[in-house]
Amino acid sequence: IYRIQELLNSGEGYIGQTVTVAGWVRTVRDQKNLCFIELNDGTSFGGLQIVVEDKIGNFEQVAKTNTGFSLKVTGNIVKSPAKGQLIEMLHEVVIIGQADPEEYPMAKGVQKPETLRQKAHLRPRGNFFSAVTRIRNNLAYATHVFFQNNGCLYIHTPIITGSDCEGAGEMFRISTIFDNDISKIPQIKGKVDTAQDFFKKEVNLTVSGQLQVEHFCISMSNVYTFGPTFRAEKAHTHRHLAEFWMIEPEFAFADLFDNMEAAEGYVKFCINYILQNNIDDLQFLDKRVKPGLIDYLKDIVSKDFVRCSYTQGIDILLKAQQAGAKFENSDIKWGMDLNSEHERFIAEKVFQRPVFLYDYPKEIKAFYMKVGTDDGKCVRAMDMLIPQVGELIGGSQREERYDVLAQRIKECGLKLEDYGPYMDLRKYGTVPHCGFGLGFERLVMMVTGVENIRDVIPFPRYHGSAEF
Ligand code: 4AD
Ligand code: MG
Known part of the structure; x- marks a missing residue:
C-alpha cells in the first residue's frame, strides 16, 4: 500500500504504474458514468483524486459512498487532464468500512475545534x-x-x-485507589501497598x-x-x-x-x-x-x-x-x-x-x-x-x-x-x-x-x- 503523500510528491514518477492506496473518503462527486472520490490517508494535506468508471463491478455501491468511508483502491496512475491535479487513479475499489452520513458528524460539514475537543476520535479526521x-x-x-x-x-x-x-x-501526588477507601473493595483488601508504601516515600508526577x-x-x-x-x-x-x-x-x-x-x-x-x-x-x-x-x-x-x-x-x-x-x-x-x-x-x-x-x-x-x-x-x-x-x-x-x-x-x-x-x-x-x-x-x-x-x-x- 502506497502512502498518498509519496504519490503526490513524486511528480509524474508513478505515471503508468499500478498501485494500491488505502484511506478515508473526504468527498464524493457522482456523475453519470463516473464518480470522483477524494481519498485521504492523513499523510498529506491534499488527498488523491480517484476516478471510478461504471465498468467496475461494484460501481453502484462505490458511487454511494460518503465522507468517512474507508476504502482500498487499486489502479493505474494517469496524468490528470484537470488543472491543478497531477495524478488520478483508475478503479478497483474495495469498501472496507462504512460511515452513515445521517450519523457521521464529519459528513455534515466543518466542525468547530471546540466541538471536536469533546470528541477525541473525530479530531484528526478534519x-x-x-x-x-x-x-x-x-x-x-x-x-x-x-x-x-x-x-x-x-x-x-x-x-x-x-x-x-x-x-x-x-x-500531582501519586496514590493508588487503596489510598481512598480500602473497605469498599474487600476482595483486594490488603493485597497491594499504597503508593507511598511502594516507593517508601511520597512521589509525584514530574x-x-x-x-x-x-x-x-x-x-x-x-x-x-x-x-x-x-x-x-x-x-x-x-x-x-x-x-x-x-x-x-x-x-x-x-x-x-x-x-x-x-x-x-x-x-x-x-x-x-x-x-x-x-x-x-x-x-x-x-x-x-x-x-x-x-x-x-x-x-x-x-x-x-x-x-x-x-x-x-x-x-x-x-x-x-x-x-x-x-x-x-x-x-x-x-x-x-x-x-x-x-x-x-x-x-x-x-x-x-x-x-x-x-x-x-x-x-x-x-x-x-x-x-x-x-x-x-x-x-x-x-x-x-x-x-x-x-x-x-x-x-x-x-x-x-x-x-x-x-x-x-x-x-x-x-x-x-x-x-x-x-x-x-x-x-x-x-x-x-x-x-x-x-x-x-x-x-x-x-x-x-x-x-x-x-x-x-x-x-x-x-x-x-x-x-x-
Ligand atoms: O518556566 P518553566 O516552569 O521552567 C521549568 O520548568 C524549568 N525547570 C525548565 C528548565 O530550565 N529546564 O517551564 C518551561 C516552559 C514554559 O516556558 C512554558 O512554555 C511551558 O514550559 N509550560 C507550560 N506549557 C503548558 N501548560 C503549562 N501549564 C505550562 N507550564 C509551563
Ligand atoms: Mg517559566
Whole structure:
C-alpha cells in the first residue's frame, strides 16, 4: 500500500504504474458514468483524486459512498487532464468500512475545534487537526535532529519522582485507589501497598526533568530530555495544560548568553523545518486560522531575537504606562512577577518579535538559578517571550557553587537533605552550566497560529477535563 503523500510528491514518477492506496473518503462527486472520490490517508494535506468508471463491478455501491468511508483502491496512475491535479487513479475499489452520513458528524460539514475537543476520535479526521498533527510530528522530529546534530544526548528522565523542581507546589501526588477507601473493595483488601508504601516515600508526577538531566550534564556534557510533564494548575487560559510536553536541554561549560544562543538557534531551526516540509499545511492554516502566518514565520527566522534585561523591561512598561498604555495589573514596579499581558506587550507591541528577558529578581524565580553579580539581587534567568503566545521558554544558568546553592535552598524554605545527589554535583567536579525548558505545545501554537493550546495536543488534559 502506497502512502498518498509519496504519490503526490513524486511528480509524474508513478505515471503508468499500478498501485494500491488505502484511506478515508473526504468527498464524493457522482456523475453519470463516473464518480470522483477524494481519498485521504492523513499523510498529506491534499488527498488523491480517484476516478471510478461504471465498468467496475461494484460501481453502484462505490458511487454511494460518503465522507468517512474507508476504502482500498487499486489502479493505474494517469496524468490528470484537470488543472491543478497531477495524478488520478483508475478503479478497483474495495469498501472496507462504512460511515452513515445521517450519523457521521464529519459528513455534515466543518466542525468547530471546540466541538471536536469533546470528541477525541473525530479530531484528526478534519483538515484543521490533521494539519496541526503533521506539523506537531515534524516539530518533534526537528527537535531531535537539532539536538542530535549539536552533539546532545537524549536522556529519558523519570515521570515518577519525589522532587518538585520548580518549587511551586503544583504536583500531582501519586496514590493508588487503596489510598481512598480500602473497605469498599474487600476482595483486594490488603493485597497491594499504597503508593507511598511502594516507593517508601511520597512521589509525584514530574513537573520538569531538569534536576535529573543536570545529573547527566555534569559528566556527559550536552544533553536533553523531551517528555511529558504535569502541573496541577487550575489556570483556565489559552496557554496552560495540566499535561504538556517539554524539551529541556542542559549545556555544560556554558553561561546564560550561550543558553540564549542555543534557544534562538533551536526555535529558528524548527520554524525553518516546517516552512520547508509542511507548506501545504501552513497554507491552509494561513488561510483559515491566522492570516499572514507564513510571512510571520519567515520574519521570525530572518531577524535576531531581542535581548533585554528584566530591569530594562520594567522601564519599558513604566514608560508605556506613562504614555497611556493600559494594563489590568497596573502596579508595575521592579521586583514584580510579570503577567502574560506585560510579557505580550513587550514582545508584541514594543519589539514585534521574540524577546529574551533576563536577569530577574531572585525572589520570583526558582532556587537553582545562579545568583548574579549585581549585589546578589538578581539571578541569571531568562524567559523567551513570543508575540501572541507569551512565554515559550524558561531557562537559566544554574548555581554551580555549593555554598551559594545551599544558602538559596534554605532561603527558599526547602530542606537541604532533600537535595543530596543534586548538591553532590556541586561537590565533585562542578562546572558552570545552563539549560532551558521549552513548552512543546506553545511551540506548536506559534508555528500553526492556533490560539488555544487545547487544539494543538491530541488529548488535552486541563482542569475539569480529561476526555478519553
Ligand atoms: O518556566 P518553566 O516552569 O521552567 C521549568 O520548568 C524549568 N525547570 C525548565 C528548565 O530550565 N529546564 O517551564 C518551561 C516552559 C514554559 O516556558 C512554558 O512554555 C511551558 O514550559 N509550560 C507550560 N506549557 C503548558 N501548560 C503549562 N501549564 C505550562 N507550564 C509551563
Ligand atoms: Mg517559566
